[in-house]
Amino acid sequence: MCGIVAATASREVAEILMEGLRRLEYRGYDSAGLALISNKAALQMRRRKGKVKELEMALSHQPLTGFNGIAHTRWATHGEPSELNAHPHTSGGRVAVVHNGIIENHESLRNELKEKNYKFSSDTDTEVIAHLLHYYLEKHGKSLSEALRASVLQLEGAFALSAIDIAHPNQIVASRRDSPLVIGVGIGEYFIASDQLALRQVTDRFIYLEENDTVLVAPDFLEVRNAQEVVVERKITQITSSPEENMLGSYSHFMQKEIFEQPKALHATLAATNDSESAGLFSPEIEKTFDIIKAVQIVACGTSYHAGLVARYWFEELAGIPCQVEIASEFRYRQRVTQPATLLITVSQSGETADTLAALRGIGSAEFVASLAISNVDNSTLVRESDLVFLTKAGAEVGVASTKAFTTQLASLLAITLALGRRNGMHEDQEQEISSALDSLPDTISGVLKMDSQIRDLSAKFTRRKNALFLGRGVYYPVAMEGALKLKEISYIHAEAYAAGELKHGPLALVDEDMPIVAIAPADQLLEKLRSNLEEVRARGGQLCVFADPDSGLESSADLLVLMMPDCADYIKPIVYTVALQLLAYYVALNKGTDVDKPRNLAKSVTVE
Ligand code: M6R
DSSP: OOEEEEEEOSSOOHHHHHHHHHHHGGGOOSEEEEEEEOTTSOEEEEEEESSHHHHHHHHHHSOOOOSEEEEEEEOOSSSOSSTTTSSOEEETTTEEEEEEEEETTHHHHHHHHHHTTOOOOSSOSTHHHHHHHHHHHHTSOOOHHHHHHHHHTTOOEEEEEEEEETTSTTOEEEEEEBSOOEEEEOSSOEEEESSGGGGTTTOSEEEEOOTTOEEEEETTEEEEEOTTSOEEOOOOEEOOSOGGGGSOTTOSSHHHHHHHTHHHHHHHHHHHHHOTTSTTTTOHHHHHHHHHOOEEEEEEOHHHHHHHHHHHHHHHHTTOOOEEEEEHHHHTTSOOOOOTTEEEEEEESSSOOHHHHHHHHTSOTTTSSEEEEEESOTTOHHHHHSSEEEEOOOOOOOSSSOOHHHHHHHHHHHHHHHHHHHHTTOOHHHHHHHHHHHHHHHHHHHHHHTTHHHHHHHHTTTTTOSEEEEEEOTTHHHHHHHHHHHHHHHHOOEEEEEEGGGGGGTGGGGOSTTOEEEEEEOSSTTHHHHHHHHHHHHTTTOEEEEEEOGGGOOOOBTTEEEEEOOOOOGGGHHHHHHHHHHHHHHHHHHHHTOOSSSOTTOOSSOOOO
Protein backbone atom coordinates (compact mmCIF):
# COMPACT_ATOMS: atom_id res chain seq x y z
CA MET A 1 0.00 0.00 0.00
CA CYS A 2 2.28 2.75 -1.27
CA GLY A 3 6.04 2.69 -1.01
CA ILE A 4 8.14 5.49 0.43
CA VAL A 5 11.83 6.03 -0.09
CA ALA A 6 14.01 8.98 0.94
CA ALA A 7 17.73 9.73 0.92
CA THR A 8 20.04 12.41 2.26
CA ALA A 9 23.70 12.17 1.26
CA SER A 10 26.73 14.02 -0.06
CA ARG A 11 26.12 12.60 -3.53
CA GLU A 12 23.36 12.53 -6.15
CA VAL A 13 20.38 10.58 -4.81
CA ALA A 14 17.93 10.50 -7.77
CA GLU A 15 19.06 7.05 -8.93
CA ILE A 16 19.06 5.69 -5.35
CA LEU A 17 15.45 6.85 -5.02
CA MET A 18 14.46 5.38 -8.39
CA GLU A 19 16.06 2.02 -7.59
CA GLY A 20 14.21 2.12 -4.26
CA LEU A 21 10.93 2.73 -6.10
CA ARG A 22 11.57 -0.15 -8.49
CA ARG A 23 12.08 -2.44 -5.49
CA LEU A 24 9.02 -1.05 -3.70
CA GLU A 25 6.70 -1.17 -6.67
CA TYR A 26 5.08 -4.32 -5.28
CA ARG A 27 3.45 -2.03 -2.70
CA GLY A 28 1.46 -0.06 -5.27
CA TYR A 29 1.80 1.02 -8.86
CA ASP A 30 -0.93 3.51 -9.79
CA SER A 31 1.46 6.45 -10.03
CA ALA A 32 4.94 7.42 -8.92
CA GLY A 33 6.87 10.58 -8.18
CA LEU A 34 9.91 12.10 -6.60
CA ALA A 35 11.00 15.48 -5.24
CA LEU A 36 14.58 16.64 -4.81
CA ILE A 37 16.12 19.73 -3.32
CA SER A 38 18.60 21.02 -5.90
CA ASN A 39 22.03 22.28 -4.96
CA LYS A 40 20.57 25.80 -5.25
CA ALA A 41 17.97 24.87 -2.61
CA ALA A 42 15.07 24.76 -5.10
CA LEU A 43 12.30 22.17 -4.92
CA GLN A 44 12.10 20.08 -8.08
CA MET A 45 9.50 17.43 -8.71
CA ARG A 46 8.40 14.85 -11.30
CA ARG A 47 5.23 12.76 -11.01
CA ARG A 48 3.64 10.37 -13.45
CA LYS A 49 0.46 8.31 -13.57
CA GLY A 50 1.17 4.58 -14.01
CA LYS A 51 4.14 2.43 -13.14
CA VAL A 52 7.61 3.50 -12.06
CA LYS A 53 8.88 3.07 -15.63
CA GLU A 54 6.71 6.06 -16.70
CA LEU A 55 8.51 8.19 -14.13
CA GLU A 56 11.81 6.73 -15.29
CA MET A 57 11.03 7.85 -18.84
CA ALA A 58 10.11 11.34 -17.69
CA LEU A 59 13.41 11.58 -15.81
CA SER A 60 15.40 10.34 -18.78
CA HIS A 61 14.03 13.31 -20.77
CA GLN A 62 14.31 15.83 -17.93
CA PRO A 63 16.67 14.56 -15.22
CA LEU A 64 16.64 15.94 -11.69
CA THR A 65 19.68 16.41 -9.52
CA GLY A 66 20.16 16.87 -5.79
CA PHE A 67 21.58 15.32 -2.64
CA ASN A 68 18.33 15.26 -0.68
CA GLY A 69 15.01 13.83 -1.78
CA ILE A 70 11.87 11.76 -1.27
CA ALA A 71 9.99 9.43 -3.62
CA HIS A 72 6.78 7.41 -3.70
CA THR A 73 4.93 4.70 -5.56
CA ARG A 74 1.17 4.84 -4.97
CA TRP A 75 -1.75 2.50 -4.36
CA ALA A 76 -4.70 4.87 -4.54
CA THR A 77 -6.98 5.24 -1.52
CA HIS A 78 -8.26 8.85 -1.74
CA GLY A 79 -8.50 10.20 -5.27
CA GLU A 80 -8.18 8.33 -8.55
CA PRO A 81 -4.78 7.38 -9.93
CA SER A 82 -3.63 10.55 -11.74
CA GLU A 83 -0.64 12.85 -11.95
CA LEU A 84 -2.33 15.40 -9.68
CA ASN A 85 -3.01 12.81 -7.01
CA ALA A 86 0.46 11.28 -7.29
CA HIS A 87 2.89 11.97 -4.44
CA PRO A 88 4.90 13.97 -3.44
CA HIS A 89 2.40 16.64 -2.42
CA THR A 90 3.71 20.12 -1.86
CA SER A 91 2.83 23.31 -0.03
CA GLY A 92 3.92 26.89 -0.62
CA GLY A 93 6.60 25.77 -3.09
CA ARG A 94 8.83 24.77 -0.15
CA VAL A 95 7.58 21.58 1.49
CA ALA A 96 7.11 18.16 -0.16
CA VAL A 97 5.60 15.07 1.49
CA VAL A 98 5.20 11.38 0.66
CA HIS A 99 2.79 9.24 2.66
CA ASN A 100 1.59 5.67 3.04
CA GLY A 101 -1.65 5.03 4.96
CA ILE A 102 -4.93 6.86 5.46
CA ILE A 103 -5.45 10.13 7.34
CA GLU A 104 -8.93 9.54 8.73
CA ASN A 105 -9.58 13.14 9.81
CA HIS A 106 -8.39 14.62 6.51
CA GLU A 107 -11.74 16.28 5.81
CA SER A 108 -11.84 18.32 8.99
CA LEU A 109 -8.14 19.21 8.60
CA ARG A 110 -8.80 20.22 5.00
CA ASN A 111 -11.59 22.56 6.11
CA GLU A 112 -9.42 24.12 8.83
CA LEU A 113 -6.56 24.63 6.40
CA LYS A 114 -8.88 26.14 3.78
CA GLU A 115 -9.96 28.67 6.40
CA LYS A 116 -6.28 29.52 6.72
CA ASN A 117 -6.26 30.15 2.95
CA TYR A 118 -4.51 26.96 1.88
CA LYS A 119 -5.48 25.88 -1.65
CA PHE A 120 -5.74 22.17 -2.44
CA SER A 121 -4.70 20.78 -5.80
CA SER A 122 -5.42 17.06 -5.26
CA ASP A 123 -8.16 14.79 -3.92
CA THR A 124 -5.78 13.02 -1.57
CA ASP A 125 -5.78 12.86 2.21
CA THR A 126 -1.99 13.35 2.06
CA GLU A 127 -2.08 16.95 0.91
CA VAL A 128 -3.25 18.09 4.35
CA ILE A 129 0.10 16.93 5.78
CA ALA A 130 2.04 19.14 3.36
CA HIS A 131 -0.07 22.19 4.28
CA LEU A 132 0.09 21.43 8.01
CA LEU A 133 3.89 21.29 7.86
CA HIS A 134 3.98 24.52 5.89
CA TYR A 135 1.68 26.18 8.39
CA TYR A 136 3.91 25.30 11.35
CA LEU A 137 7.09 26.22 9.47
CA GLU A 138 5.89 29.49 8.06
CA LYS A 139 3.32 30.77 10.56
CA HIS A 140 4.90 29.48 13.77
CA GLY A 141 8.56 29.67 12.71
CA LYS A 142 9.18 26.09 13.82
CA SER A 143 12.13 23.99 12.72
CA LEU A 144 11.39 21.11 10.32
CA SER A 145 11.44 18.48 13.08
CA GLU A 146 9.25 20.66 15.36
CA ALA A 147 6.81 21.22 12.51
CA LEU A 148 6.65 17.47 11.93
CA ARG A 149 5.91 16.74 15.59
CA ALA A 150 3.23 19.44 15.73
CA SER A 151 1.66 18.07 12.51
CA VAL A 152 1.57 14.38 13.44
CA LEU A 153 -0.18 15.25 16.69
CA GLN A 154 -3.10 16.41 14.57
CA LEU A 155 -3.26 13.33 12.36
CA GLU A 156 -5.72 10.50 13.02
CA GLY A 157 -5.35 7.18 11.22
CA ALA A 158 -2.39 5.27 9.87
CA PHE A 159 0.68 6.75 8.31
CA ALA A 160 4.28 6.42 7.39
CA LEU A 161 5.46 9.71 5.99
CA SER A 162 8.56 11.56 5.00
CA ALA A 163 9.05 15.24 4.14
CA ILE A 164 11.61 17.77 2.94
CA ASP A 165 11.70 21.57 3.09
CA ILE A 166 13.89 23.89 1.02
CA ALA A 167 14.67 26.02 4.10
CA HIS A 168 16.33 22.91 5.60
CA PRO A 169 18.01 21.62 2.43
CA ASN A 170 20.03 18.81 4.07
CA GLN A 171 17.28 17.45 6.29
CA ILE A 172 14.57 14.83 5.93
CA VAL A 173 11.91 14.18 8.54
CA ALA A 174 9.77 11.07 8.89
CA SER A 175 7.26 9.46 11.22
CA ARG A 176 5.17 6.30 11.46
CA ARG A 177 1.97 5.09 13.08
CA ASP A 178 0.47 1.71 12.11
CA SER A 179 2.51 1.65 8.88
CA PRO A 180 6.04 0.34 8.52
CA LEU A 181 9.09 2.58 8.14
CA VAL A 182 12.80 1.79 8.42
CA ILE A 183 15.91 3.93 8.43
CA GLY A 184 18.86 2.73 6.37
CA VAL A 185 22.17 3.70 7.94
CA GLY A 186 24.96 4.48 5.47
CA ILE A 187 28.41 6.03 5.95
CA GLY A 188 27.76 9.76 6.04
CA GLU A 189 24.28 9.23 4.61
CA TYR A 190 20.84 8.13 5.75
CA PHE A 191 17.92 6.59 3.94
CA ILE A 192 14.28 6.01 4.84
CA ALA A 193 11.92 3.44 3.30
CA SER A 194 8.71 1.48 3.79
CA ASP A 195 10.68 -1.75 3.47
CA GLN A 196 14.38 -2.48 3.85
CA LEU A 197 14.27 -4.23 0.44
CA ALA A 198 14.22 -0.76 -1.14
CA LEU A 199 17.60 0.07 0.33
CA ARG A 200 19.55 -3.18 0.15
CA GLN A 201 21.63 -1.79 -2.74
CA VAL A 202 22.95 0.99 -0.49
CA THR A 203 23.13 -0.45 3.01
CA ASP A 204 22.75 -3.55 5.13
CA ARG A 205 22.20 -1.67 8.44
CA PHE A 206 18.70 -0.76 9.50
CA ILE A 207 16.77 0.85 12.33
CA TYR A 208 13.16 -0.30 12.71
CA LEU A 209 11.07 2.59 13.94
CA GLU A 210 8.48 2.13 16.66
CA GLU A 211 4.92 3.45 16.81
CA ASN A 212 4.72 7.26 16.76
CA ASP A 213 8.47 7.73 16.47
CA THR A 214 9.54 10.90 14.68
CA VAL A 215 12.89 11.15 12.93
CA LEU A 216 15.21 13.85 11.67
CA VAL A 217 18.11 12.85 9.41
CA ALA A 218 20.84 14.80 7.64
CA PRO A 219 23.90 13.20 5.97
CA ASP A 220 25.79 13.00 9.28
CA PHE A 221 22.96 13.37 11.78
CA LEU A 222 20.21 11.15 13.14
CA GLU A 223 17.69 11.94 15.84
CA VAL A 224 14.80 9.65 16.77
CA ARG A 225 12.15 10.79 19.24
CA ASN A 226 9.57 8.49 20.75
CA ALA A 227 5.84 9.11 21.15
CA GLN A 228 6.57 11.29 24.20
CA GLU A 229 8.95 13.39 22.06
CA VAL A 230 11.97 12.21 24.07
CA VAL A 231 15.19 11.60 22.09
CA VAL A 232 15.86 7.84 22.09
CA GLU A 233 18.47 5.40 20.78
CA ARG A 234 17.06 2.75 18.49
CA LYS A 235 19.05 -0.41 17.82
CA ILE A 236 20.83 -0.82 14.47
CA THR A 237 20.28 -4.29 12.97
CA GLN A 238 22.70 -5.71 10.42
CA ILE A 239 21.02 -7.76 7.71
CA THR A 240 22.79 -10.85 6.45
CA SER A 241 20.73 -11.82 3.38
CA SER A 242 22.26 -11.09 0.00
CA PRO A 243 21.11 -7.87 -1.72
CA GLU A 244 20.68 -9.96 -4.90
CA GLU A 245 18.04 -12.15 -3.25
CA ASN A 246 15.25 -10.12 -4.75
CA MET A 247 16.59 -9.95 -8.30
CA LEU A 248 14.84 -11.83 -11.12
CA GLY A 249 17.88 -13.68 -12.43
CA SER A 250 16.96 -15.99 -15.31
CA TYR A 251 13.21 -16.01 -14.54
CA SER A 252 10.59 -14.00 -16.44
CA HIS A 253 8.59 -13.04 -13.36
CA PHE A 254 9.04 -12.98 -9.61
CA MET A 255 6.01 -15.24 -9.26
CA GLN A 256 7.68 -17.85 -11.46
CA LYS A 257 10.96 -17.48 -9.56
CA GLU A 258 9.16 -17.77 -6.23
CA ILE A 259 7.21 -20.88 -7.34
CA PHE A 260 10.48 -22.52 -8.33
CA GLU A 261 12.21 -21.46 -5.12
CA GLN A 262 9.78 -23.51 -3.05
CA PRO A 263 11.94 -26.61 -2.52
CA LYS A 264 14.72 -24.37 -1.17
CA ALA A 265 12.34 -22.24 0.93
CA LEU A 266 10.68 -25.33 2.41
CA HIS A 267 14.02 -26.91 3.14
CA ALA A 268 15.16 -23.75 4.97
CA THR A 269 11.90 -23.48 6.93
CA LEU A 270 11.95 -27.12 7.99
CA ALA A 271 15.65 -26.99 8.87
CA ALA A 272 14.92 -24.02 11.12
CA THR A 273 12.11 -25.87 12.92
CA ASN A 274 14.62 -28.60 13.81
CA ASP A 275 17.37 -26.21 14.84
CA SER A 276 17.08 -25.31 18.50
CA GLU A 277 19.69 -22.58 18.02
CA SER A 278 17.69 -20.53 15.53
CA ALA A 279 15.97 -17.53 17.01
CA GLY A 280 12.30 -17.87 17.73
CA LEU A 281 11.60 -21.27 16.15
CA PHE A 282 10.24 -23.66 18.76
CA SER A 283 11.85 -21.53 21.42
CA PRO A 284 11.46 -22.69 25.04
CA GLU A 285 8.67 -20.10 25.41
CA ILE A 286 6.74 -21.67 22.51
CA GLU A 287 7.26 -25.15 23.96
CA LYS A 288 5.98 -23.98 27.38
CA THR A 289 2.92 -22.39 25.82
CA PHE A 290 2.15 -25.51 23.78
CA ASP A 291 2.19 -27.46 27.07
CA ILE A 292 -0.78 -25.54 28.44
CA ILE A 293 -3.04 -24.67 25.52
CA LYS A 294 -6.33 -26.44 24.91
CA ALA A 295 -7.48 -24.66 21.72
CA VAL A 296 -6.23 -22.50 18.87
CA GLN A 297 -7.71 -19.42 17.17
CA ILE A 298 -6.09 -18.55 13.82
CA VAL A 299 -6.54 -15.06 12.35
CA ALA A 300 -5.23 -13.96 8.94
CA CYS A 301 -6.15 -12.48 5.53
CA GLY A 302 -6.12 -13.74 1.94
CA THR A 303 -3.70 -16.54 1.22
CA SER A 304 -2.53 -16.60 4.84
CA TYR A 305 -6.15 -17.18 5.87
CA HIS A 306 -6.24 -20.19 3.52
CA ALA A 307 -3.13 -21.53 5.28
CA GLY A 308 -5.08 -21.24 8.53
CA LEU A 309 -8.04 -23.13 7.04
CA VAL A 310 -5.78 -26.01 6.00
CA ALA A 311 -4.19 -26.03 9.45
CA ARG A 312 -7.60 -26.38 11.11
CA TYR A 313 -7.95 -29.84 9.55
CA TRP A 314 -4.47 -30.78 10.77
CA PHE A 315 -4.89 -29.40 14.30
CA GLU A 316 -8.22 -31.11 14.82
CA GLU A 317 -7.67 -34.40 12.93
CA LEU A 318 -4.03 -35.03 13.79
CA ALA A 319 -3.41 -33.21 17.06
CA GLY A 320 -6.92 -33.32 18.53
CA ILE A 321 -6.81 -29.58 19.28
CA PRO A 322 -9.99 -27.56 18.61
CA CYS A 323 -9.24 -24.81 16.11
CA GLN A 324 -11.18 -21.79 14.84
CA VAL A 325 -10.05 -19.76 11.83
CA GLU A 326 -11.25 -16.29 10.97
CA ILE A 327 -10.56 -13.52 8.48
CA ALA A 328 -8.86 -10.71 10.42
CA SER A 329 -11.15 -7.95 9.12
CA GLU A 330 -14.16 -9.85 10.58
CA PHE A 331 -12.51 -11.06 13.77
CA ARG A 332 -11.45 -7.55 14.80
CA TYR A 333 -14.99 -6.15 14.79
CA ARG A 334 -16.86 -9.11 16.29
CA GLN A 335 -17.97 -9.75 19.84
CA ARG A 336 -16.28 -13.07 20.58
CA VAL A 337 -16.51 -15.85 23.07
CA THR A 338 -13.07 -17.40 23.45
CA GLN A 339 -12.58 -20.83 25.01
CA PRO A 340 -10.25 -20.94 28.03
CA ALA A 341 -6.56 -21.71 27.34
CA THR A 342 -6.70 -20.70 23.68
CA LEU A 343 -3.58 -19.73 21.74
CA LEU A 344 -3.99 -16.94 19.17
CA ILE A 345 -2.02 -17.62 15.97
CA THR A 346 -1.75 -14.82 13.44
CA VAL A 347 -0.43 -15.74 10.01
CA SER A 348 1.01 -13.06 7.73
CA GLN A 349 3.72 -13.16 5.08
CA SER A 350 4.51 -9.46 5.45
CA GLY A 351 3.75 -9.06 9.13
CA GLU A 352 2.34 -5.64 8.21
CA THR A 353 -1.24 -6.43 7.11
CA ALA A 354 -3.37 -3.75 8.77
CA ASP A 355 -6.36 -5.97 9.61
CA THR A 356 -4.22 -8.76 11.07
CA LEU A 357 -2.29 -6.27 13.17
CA ALA A 358 -5.52 -4.60 14.34
CA ALA A 359 -6.92 -8.02 15.26
CA LEU A 360 -3.85 -8.70 17.40
CA ARG A 361 -3.99 -5.26 18.99
CA GLY A 362 -7.70 -5.60 19.70
CA ILE A 363 -7.63 -8.79 21.76
CA GLY A 364 -8.66 -8.65 25.41
CA SER A 365 -5.87 -8.71 28.00
CA ALA A 366 -6.77 -12.17 29.31
CA GLU A 367 -8.53 -13.49 26.21
CA PHE A 368 -5.68 -15.70 24.98
CA VAL A 369 -2.87 -17.59 26.67
CA ALA A 370 -0.45 -15.94 24.25
CA SER A 371 -0.19 -14.62 20.69
CA LEU A 372 2.02 -16.43 18.20
CA ALA A 373 2.89 -14.77 14.87
CA ILE A 374 3.80 -16.92 11.88
CA SER A 375 5.48 -14.48 9.54
CA ASN A 376 8.07 -14.32 6.82
CA VAL A 377 9.48 -10.96 7.86
CA ASP A 378 11.67 -10.66 10.89
CA ASN A 379 11.27 -7.27 12.57
CA SER A 380 7.85 -6.72 11.01
CA THR A 381 5.33 -5.01 13.26
CA LEU A 382 3.36 -8.23 13.82
CA VAL A 383 6.53 -10.04 14.83
CA ARG A 384 7.54 -7.27 17.21
CA GLU A 385 4.13 -7.03 18.85
CA SER A 386 3.41 -10.75 19.33
CA ASP A 387 4.37 -12.74 22.42
CA LEU A 388 5.82 -15.59 20.38
CA VAL A 389 7.18 -15.78 16.86
CA PHE A 390 7.64 -18.52 14.33
CA LEU A 391 9.55 -17.24 11.29
CA THR A 392 9.08 -18.92 7.94
CA LYS A 393 12.23 -18.91 5.86
CA ALA A 394 10.74 -18.27 2.45
CA GLY A 395 13.08 -15.36 1.69
CA ALA A 396 11.78 -12.11 0.22
CA GLU A 397 8.52 -12.61 -1.70
CA VAL A 398 8.12 -9.89 -4.32
CA GLY A 399 5.30 -11.13 -6.60
CA VAL A 400 1.94 -9.83 -5.36
CA ALA A 401 0.51 -13.35 -5.63
CA SER A 402 1.75 -15.23 -2.60
CA THR A 403 3.32 -18.61 -3.40
CA LYS A 404 6.37 -19.70 -1.41
CA ALA A 405 5.10 -17.78 1.62
CA PHE A 406 1.94 -19.95 1.59
CA THR A 407 3.70 -23.30 1.31
CA THR A 408 6.23 -22.39 4.02
CA GLN A 409 3.35 -21.25 6.26
CA LEU A 410 1.74 -24.65 5.70
CA ALA A 411 5.00 -26.49 6.45
CA SER A 412 5.33 -24.46 9.68
CA LEU A 413 1.72 -25.19 10.64
CA LEU A 414 2.24 -28.91 10.03
CA ALA A 415 5.38 -28.78 12.20
CA ILE A 416 3.29 -27.07 14.90
CA THR A 417 0.63 -29.79 14.49
CA LEU A 418 3.31 -32.34 15.21
CA ALA A 419 4.47 -30.46 18.31
CA LEU A 420 0.89 -30.19 19.60
CA GLY A 421 0.07 -33.79 18.67
CA ARG A 422 3.03 -35.07 20.67
CA ARG A 423 1.52 -33.46 23.75
CA ASN A 424 -1.93 -34.74 22.97
CA GLY A 425 -1.50 -38.48 22.63
CA MET A 426 -0.41 -38.73 19.00
CA HIS A 427 0.87 -42.25 18.38
CA GLU A 428 4.65 -42.50 17.91
CA ASP A 429 4.20 -44.17 14.51
CA GLN A 430 2.07 -41.32 13.26
CA GLU A 431 4.53 -38.80 14.64
CA GLN A 432 7.27 -40.57 12.71
CA GLU A 433 5.17 -40.67 9.52
CA ILE A 434 4.45 -36.92 9.66
CA SER A 435 8.08 -36.19 10.37
CA SER A 436 9.28 -38.23 7.38
CA ALA A 437 6.57 -36.71 5.20
CA LEU A 438 7.86 -33.24 6.09
CA ASP A 439 11.43 -34.34 5.34
CA SER A 440 10.37 -35.52 1.88
CA LEU A 441 8.49 -32.29 1.09
CA PRO A 442 11.21 -30.31 -0.75
CA ASP A 443 11.92 -33.25 -3.10
CA THR A 444 8.24 -33.91 -3.72
CA ILE A 445 7.73 -30.24 -4.63
CA SER A 446 10.64 -30.54 -7.07
CA GLY A 447 8.62 -33.38 -8.62
CA VAL A 448 5.57 -31.08 -9.07
CA LEU A 449 7.79 -28.44 -10.68
CA LYS A 450 8.73 -31.04 -13.32
CA MET A 451 5.04 -30.95 -14.39
CA ASP A 452 5.68 -27.40 -15.59
CA SER A 453 5.21 -28.00 -19.33
CA GLN A 454 2.21 -30.30 -18.78
CA ILE A 455 0.49 -27.59 -16.72
CA ARG A 456 1.47 -24.96 -19.26
CA ASP A 457 -0.37 -27.01 -21.94
CA LEU A 458 -3.39 -27.34 -19.67
CA SER A 459 -3.47 -23.57 -19.11
CA ALA A 460 -4.55 -23.00 -22.74
CA LYS A 461 -7.99 -24.38 -21.83
CA PHE A 462 -8.54 -21.42 -19.49
CA THR A 463 -7.18 -18.50 -21.46
CA ARG A 464 -10.43 -17.48 -23.15
CA ARG A 465 -12.76 -18.40 -20.28
CA LYS A 466 -14.55 -15.88 -18.14
CA ASN A 467 -15.22 -18.14 -15.15
CA ALA A 468 -13.78 -21.21 -13.48
CA LEU A 469 -14.78 -23.42 -10.58
CA PHE A 470 -12.37 -25.11 -8.20
CA LEU A 471 -13.58 -28.15 -6.26
CA GLY A 472 -12.11 -29.97 -3.30
CA ARG A 473 -13.29 -31.86 -0.25
CA GLY A 474 -11.97 -31.90 3.29
CA VAL A 475 -8.55 -30.32 3.65
CA TYR A 476 -8.48 -29.83 -0.14
CA TYR A 477 -11.39 -27.39 0.00
CA PRO A 478 -9.13 -24.57 1.29
CA VAL A 479 -6.53 -25.71 -1.26
CA ALA A 480 -9.20 -25.18 -3.94
CA MET A 481 -9.90 -21.73 -2.42
CA GLU A 482 -6.24 -20.85 -2.73
CA GLY A 483 -6.17 -22.12 -6.35
CA ALA A 484 -9.18 -19.94 -7.20
CA LEU A 485 -7.67 -16.89 -5.48
CA LYS A 486 -4.41 -17.32 -7.42
CA LEU A 487 -6.26 -17.58 -10.73
CA LYS A 488 -8.55 -14.58 -10.19
CA GLU A 489 -5.81 -12.42 -8.75
CA ILE A 490 -3.41 -12.61 -11.68
CA SER A 491 -5.51 -13.68 -14.71
CA TYR A 492 -8.68 -11.68 -13.83
CA ILE A 493 -10.79 -14.76 -14.58
CA HIS A 494 -13.66 -15.00 -12.14
CA ALA A 495 -12.89 -18.13 -10.12
CA GLU A 496 -14.76 -19.60 -7.18
CA ALA A 497 -13.98 -22.55 -4.95
CA TYR A 498 -16.61 -24.90 -3.58
CA ALA A 499 -16.54 -27.80 -1.24
CA ALA A 500 -17.52 -30.38 -3.88
CA GLY A 501 -20.46 -31.62 -1.78
CA GLU A 502 -22.02 -28.15 -2.01
CA LEU A 503 -22.21 -28.20 -5.81
CA LYS A 504 -25.77 -29.45 -6.02
CA HIS A 505 -26.93 -26.84 -3.51
CA GLY A 506 -26.60 -24.05 -6.08
CA PRO A 507 -23.38 -23.70 -8.07
CA LEU A 508 -24.24 -26.65 -10.34
CA ALA A 509 -26.58 -24.20 -12.12
CA LEU A 510 -23.47 -22.45 -13.47
CA VAL A 511 -22.05 -25.55 -15.11
CA ASP A 512 -22.12 -25.78 -18.91
CA GLU A 513 -19.60 -26.45 -21.69
CA ASP A 514 -18.03 -22.99 -21.14
CA MET A 515 -17.21 -23.64 -17.51
CA PRO A 516 -13.79 -25.20 -16.80
CA ILE A 517 -13.72 -27.00 -13.48
CA VAL A 518 -10.57 -27.81 -11.58
CA ALA A 519 -10.90 -30.66 -9.11
CA ILE A 520 -8.40 -31.78 -6.52
CA ALA A 521 -8.72 -35.53 -6.21
CA PRO A 522 -6.14 -37.27 -4.04
CA ALA A 523 -6.87 -40.89 -3.22
CA ASP A 524 -8.25 -40.37 0.28
CA GLN A 525 -11.43 -41.48 2.06
CA LEU A 526 -13.43 -38.78 0.25
CA LEU A 527 -12.35 -39.78 -3.26
CA GLU A 528 -15.48 -41.84 -4.00
CA LYS A 529 -17.70 -38.96 -2.87
CA LEU A 530 -15.70 -36.58 -5.05
CA ARG A 531 -16.02 -38.91 -8.04
CA SER A 532 -19.79 -38.71 -7.72
CA ASN A 533 -19.55 -34.91 -7.66
CA LEU A 534 -17.41 -35.03 -10.81
CA GLU A 535 -20.02 -37.20 -12.55
CA GLU A 536 -22.67 -34.58 -11.70
CA VAL A 537 -20.52 -32.02 -13.50
CA ARG A 538 -19.79 -34.29 -16.46
CA ALA A 539 -23.46 -35.00 -16.97
CA ARG A 540 -23.99 -31.26 -17.47
CA GLY A 541 -21.21 -30.79 -20.04
CA GLY A 542 -18.65 -29.18 -17.65
CA GLN A 543 -14.99 -29.35 -18.74
CA LEU A 544 -13.11 -31.14 -15.98
CA CYS A 545 -9.39 -30.84 -15.18
CA VAL A 546 -8.54 -33.14 -12.32
CA PHE A 547 -5.32 -33.18 -10.32
CA ALA A 548 -5.19 -36.71 -8.95
CA ASP A 549 -3.04 -39.34 -7.27
CA PRO A 550 -1.55 -42.12 -9.43
CA ASP A 551 -3.73 -44.67 -7.56
CA SER A 552 -6.96 -42.64 -7.83
CA GLY A 553 -8.19 -44.85 -10.66
CA LEU A 554 -9.09 -41.72 -12.68
CA GLU A 555 -8.22 -41.67 -16.37
CA SER A 556 -8.36 -38.96 -19.01
CA SER A 557 -11.20 -39.09 -21.55
CA ALA A 558 -12.91 -36.67 -23.97
CA ASP A 559 -14.42 -34.48 -21.23
CA LEU A 560 -12.02 -35.29 -18.40
CA LEU A 561 -8.37 -34.35 -18.27
CA VAL A 562 -6.42 -36.01 -15.47
CA LEU A 563 -3.00 -34.80 -14.36
CA MET A 564 -1.16 -37.26 -12.16
CA MET A 565 0.58 -35.76 -9.15
CA PRO A 566 3.77 -37.23 -7.65
CA ASP A 567 3.13 -39.98 -5.14
CA CYS A 568 3.61 -38.78 -1.56
CA ALA A 569 2.29 -39.09 1.99
CA ASP A 570 -1.24 -37.76 2.58
CA TYR A 571 -0.04 -35.32 5.23
CA ILE A 572 1.82 -33.12 2.76
CA LYS A 573 -0.60 -33.37 -0.17
CA PRO A 574 -2.32 -30.02 0.51
CA ILE A 575 1.08 -28.37 0.00
CA VAL A 576 1.98 -30.50 -3.01
CA TYR A 577 -1.32 -29.92 -4.85
CA THR A 578 -1.14 -26.18 -4.18
CA VAL A 579 2.06 -25.86 -6.21
CA ALA A 580 0.35 -27.33 -9.29
CA LEU A 581 -2.47 -24.76 -8.92
CA GLN A 582 0.08 -21.94 -8.62
CA LEU A 583 1.67 -23.03 -11.91
CA LEU A 584 -1.75 -23.21 -13.56
CA ALA A 585 -2.62 -19.63 -12.50
CA TYR A 586 0.81 -18.41 -13.58
CA TYR A 587 0.53 -19.83 -17.10
CA VAL A 588 -3.06 -18.70 -17.61
CA ALA A 589 -1.99 -15.15 -16.67
CA LEU A 590 1.01 -15.43 -18.97
CA ASN A 591 -1.25 -16.54 -21.87
CA LYS A 592 -3.55 -13.61 -21.19
CA GLY A 593 -0.66 -11.14 -21.05
CA THR A 594 -1.61 -9.65 -17.68
CA ASP A 595 0.99 -8.13 -15.40
CA VAL A 596 1.74 -11.29 -13.41
CA ASP A 597 3.78 -9.70 -10.64
CA LYS A 598 1.74 -6.54 -10.30
CA PRO A 599 -1.90 -7.41 -11.00
CA ARG A 600 -4.25 -4.48 -11.38
CA ASN A 601 -5.74 -2.80 -8.30
CA LEU A 602 -3.67 -4.87 -5.85
CA ALA A 603 -0.58 -4.35 -3.74
CA LYS A 604 1.67 -6.81 -1.98
CA SER A 605 1.48 -5.38 1.47
CA VAL A 606 -1.99 -4.30 2.57
CA THR A 607 -1.17 -1.75 5.25
CA VAL A 608 -4.55 0.02 5.13
CA GLU A 609 -7.84 -1.28 6.47
O1 M6R B 1 1.20 -10.36 4.18
P1 M6R B 1 -0.05 -11.16 4.48
O2 M6R B 1 0.18 -12.63 4.41
O3 M6R B 1 -0.71 -10.75 5.76
O4 M6R B 1 -1.04 -10.78 3.31
C1 M6R B 1 -2.37 -11.23 3.31
C2 M6R B 1 -3.01 -11.07 1.96
O5 M6R B 1 -3.06 -9.71 1.60
C3 M6R B 1 -2.25 -11.84 0.87
O6 M6R B 1 -2.10 -13.18 1.21
C4 M6R B 1 -3.01 -11.74 -0.46
O7 M6R B 1 -4.22 -12.41 -0.38
C5 M6R B 1 -2.13 -12.30 -1.59
N1 M6R B 1 -1.95 -11.30 -2.60
C6 M6R B 1 -2.69 -13.50 -2.24
O8 M6R B 1 -1.85 -14.00 -3.25
